[in-house]
Amino acid sequence: MPYDYKPFDYVPPPGLRGPEPRQRVAIVGAGPIGLAMAIELANHGVAAVVLDDNNVVSVGSRAICWSKRALEILDRLGVGAACVQKGVTWKVGRTFHREAEVFNFDLLPEDGHKMPAFVNLQQYWVEEYLVERAQALGIDLRWKNRVVGLAQHPDHAVLTVETPDGTYALEADWVVACDGSRSPVRGMLGLDFEGELFEERFLIADIEMEADFPSERRFWFEPAFHNGQSALLHKQPDNIYRIDLQLGWTTDPEVEKQPERIIPRIERVVGHRDFKLDWTSIYTFQCRRLRHFVHDRVIFAGDSAHLVSPFGARGGNSGLQDVDALGWRLAAVVRGEAPVAALAAYDRERCFGADENLLNSSRSTRFMSPAEGVERLFRDAVLHLAGRADFARPMVNSGRLSVPCIYPLHAPDVAGLPDKARPGAVAPDAPLEDGWLLEALAGGFTVLALGQEAPEVPGTRALSPALTETLRKRYLGGAEKALYLIRPDQVVAARWTGATPEEVAEALAAAREGRT
Amino acid sequence: MSHLITTPNIADADTFYASLLAAHRGLTEAESHALNARLVLVLANHIGDRKVLELALALARDGAQTVQPAG
Incomplete structure (x- = not known):
């Protein structure tokens, strides 16, 4: 069943009647990243206003593959359960060369994580859940409010906003630009992307059909049904299937967009004509980013800051990781608990994350x-060998699926503790007696004490769960005890075998001030 | 310590050379290029050691450009 688009109410903003008080944070764009940003800030006690030029959720499925880390973030924002419940959980990917399957992977995560490896869910559903959540939190969502101008001042920015009833000025201490790949805000600042543009186009089509394809990702190199080019099939909820078809560079996108061109192509993929076209789009492969994500009072997050070729689920997911890295820092700056310089750490960490995504996406595109x-x-040669020898199978690159990067932090660490929980990594989840570790780590800085009492450190919460086998494996390795300082974005900030309150306080200050 | 063996290491190198040519017999030039590409991948995997592979790439690359790019 196609999604039922219900427009959100436009309400004439107070700024049309007279000057509004200055906002702490104005977010441009009510896509998944802007909405998540507003909710994350609200969770940290900072009210933000969200401006969007439209009044409906995403038209078309767009981002569909939500990674485990994205789901953990959405869970912290209050919509994780809805996404998992509605979405299609999958873990098997199959890669074909011509008619034969050459490689398959099972993303089966180890047991003991709240969230699955991947869930397929149309972007419009995620946005709908986020809008509901934002409304429940009383967040000021302004539909049909288009930002048409931006002026930077030493301690604030002024936005010019166009509405159906006229134009008004909105002052904000901080502007977060979550306005997508064509970001008008980026243009207003005269900024441009740097990086690679590939001479390759893909057609995306969502079709509605009754079928019992398993919940798998299927990728074909040189299939007979698509003239030797690549193709991808993904299952979404509501009998919607995503099909991606490589078009090559010499095709004319305007021609290829026509249903009479698309329908026969899809027919060759699925083998019949019993389907309806739901949404189609054509995109050019690119791997590009802004050199910096923080520009005085304007901060970029999501596609406005970086763009990758698809097939790695690195677009929407990396945007949510931007929210993760920015939310607690911006809230601390707004509340006067951290210096403005702390935002440089957001820029540093997410440029690092973007580069990892760009590297992986460029390599997949090349393949x-x-x-x-x-x-x-x-x-x-790789495809030829993949059907004959194990070693070539992992070389087959139909997209390296998104896992969070490990930030290169300069922070206290202990050799011998598990590598996956080292400073800079997202704290691995684990079941606790009542709930999950990541749930217990949401909100503020936490001192996780294992095999010992937590030292009391102002500005942190102590967590000393009973040691389980999973906690030992993920946090202690062979050690008897350990102490972890974990940031509000659930990233490990530092760890010790044992530490004095002063040592923990110093690591806390360094993380807050963006010195690590 | 990883190192690339650059001294003679194949017993009866002449026979190996003949086998290499024999493997290509009856192939078109394009098929031969494809075979060589597969052979590189198979051997590289057998070696496995990234450092040795880098040294091998460097040795093979040395002198590869017979025409100097216009400066």
């Missing part, structure tokens, strides 16, 4: 769309 000549020669 899927090799240049003629030697690139093509080696790509075909």
